Amino acid sequence: MRRTRSEVSLADAMEDGFRPAAPPAWMRWLPFAYVAFVLLLEVTLQEEWAVSFFLIALPAIAAYAFGPAVVAALTVFAILLEGALAAVSHHLGENHHVTADIATAVVGILSTALAAHRTRQERNLVHANSVAEALMRALLRPVPHQVGHVLAASLYRPSEAGTMVGGDLFDIRATRAGERAIVGDVRGKGLPAVRTVAAILGSFREAAYEAQDLPAVAARLERRLAREAEEIPDEELFATAVLIEYDSRAHRVTVTNHGHVEPVLISRGEVRMLEGPPALPLGLGSLAAADGPVAWSHRLTRGDVLLLVTDGLVEARDTRGDFYPLVDRLRHRFEGRAAPGPADVVNFLNTDLPRHTRNLHDDIAMLAIAPHSHG
Template identity: 65%
Template sequence: MSAAGLEAPALPAWMRWLPVAYVAAVLVLEPVTPVQWPVSFLLIALPVVAAYTFGPVGVIAAAVFAVGFEGVLAGTPCCAGRSSHDLLERHYVGAYISTALVGVLGTALAFHRRRQETHLVNVNSVAEALMRTLLRPVPHRVGRLLAAGLYRPAVVGSMVGGDLFDICDTEAGERAIVGDVRGKGLQAVRTVADILGSFRQVAHEPGDLAQIADSMERRMAREAEALLDSELFVTAVLIEHDYQAQRVTIINHGHIEPVLISGGEVHALVGPPALPLGLGSLDSEPPIAYTHRLGPGDVLLLCTDGLIEARDPAGDFYPLLDRLRHRFAGRPAPTPVDVIDFLDTDLPRHARVLGDDVAILAITPDVSEPPTRP
């Protein structure tokens, strides 16, 4: 167990019974074999079998049991070639010594396996703590918005990924980002940290959404130069909510279009596309912001491509708009939590295994008394 309280996944129940099943198979095999042979020789492998499941102490116990049981079988007429034998015959002594040597090797293997498990748990706990620091839990209320978020890593049991989201309350209104970094692994985590750090800083500075996007574009260019990666980019959608005007401003940098659930209808908010963050130098035109109404009862959904590209066993993509229409069309306005909970349960029914990380953010205007902005 790590300092963070994480521990290695529990072994399947069948693996815990593997040494017992191996001994039972040896005992069953000998009587049904027409050739007379010393069945106890097969017990030489028992310590290695135990090393797959147990720790060093368990392997030592298995080795001692194997040597003792070999002696019992060697002196049993029904099991040792169907005739009585001397327990100290040379080939039996060789089997005892071989079993002891295999026991030593199995003990070393079990010790190494346990040490590797502890190391992996510690590394994973550090990575998870890092990702939880970067991807902060989405508050239920942010300024004049109600919000909910979901993050599902493609690798089960790991929080490390290249998807990101964040939302904050600023003087200009609530601003949010959902993005997907090209690449995976620790380099992607570094880029996630950079892009979120940039957003959290510039989101509170004066300027409109286009200026925020431009600042983040320059940050990505510096990151690409530092990493010597000319193909580094982040697809992202940036939004700014204006409560008084009941509208949301959107800039889409090569990302999936936001989805609006409004008045019992579900549709994507398509607007002028822009190149992903980090590739802005390839386009002479600046990104164009577009607006859309976001009133009480409307839910805006932002997600990464891991959601819509999740495949079922037949290879079909997750039909996001159709599933949302099936669940929410013609019904009372949902809350962000309703939408996130639905996707959290519906996605695993469609795809048992995810091919990419999934990040989802849902927001709606808070119809209660709006807080006073400082």
């Protein structure tokens, strides 16, 4: 089955995280450039200098980028080169040159041990990261091109480069009540947030099929998050989320918003945020005076696209500190034009956001849906 561009970006980003980052090229070339520099000094200096003593630092320089075998080999090379330079100047047997050789050997042994330790730490880090990413792979599954009566596209971008571990979440399920979806953001980042993400998604994937309506789904998530807060324990545990349910027969989408970014509707060449009755974030429902969230509805017909995002997108800043103008950028791209598909919207944001900001300070998740033409 062919994957959409948004599905490819999610899968490829997950696979990329399993590979450790290689040292920069300049760091790998530095030991050899250092040797060339020492030889250049040996040739150009007019007075007699013990230039070979600079080679004592070579093993330590190599330990930053190479493994223990290469560091050990460069240590032997440094000692031999020191001897060759000393022989050229007829000082091979002098005490200070012998002392330099011994010092190089000591530095080489320590640097080899350091390189071995660094290599082990890298392997352990990659293993731990791989386990966490395998969990995220199971949790944040790429959304199929079609789910029930809607077309869909999704994207996830973590704030921490080289890892898929984060606190944002999304999912969509085709149920008898309609297509139900969630996009949310757990308080916190990294590994501590993964457990909460797993709890919310696991509860949603059950409640989406069993609960009578969206407020009932939200109530199930609220209870699950309350139990999670007791087990951790964390009295301040919460998650913002927006829940939707699409009714293909009524051409209507129902929404409950729990302190989350408002959904964005692209309809008939217009782009606007859909605002409705707010509710407290999941996990803080006990503080509400009313009896739970209020669901509200809006028409969603063929040619419309509904976009759900996390605050990492709208709060991404440029070099001047300005937030990413989500609605303005969508209007600039899609207003007054032919109806886009969900993948068009997600792919546009995926390429447009890096032009606004280079460094992400929060995870980003988005889910776009559109009624299927046969829905």
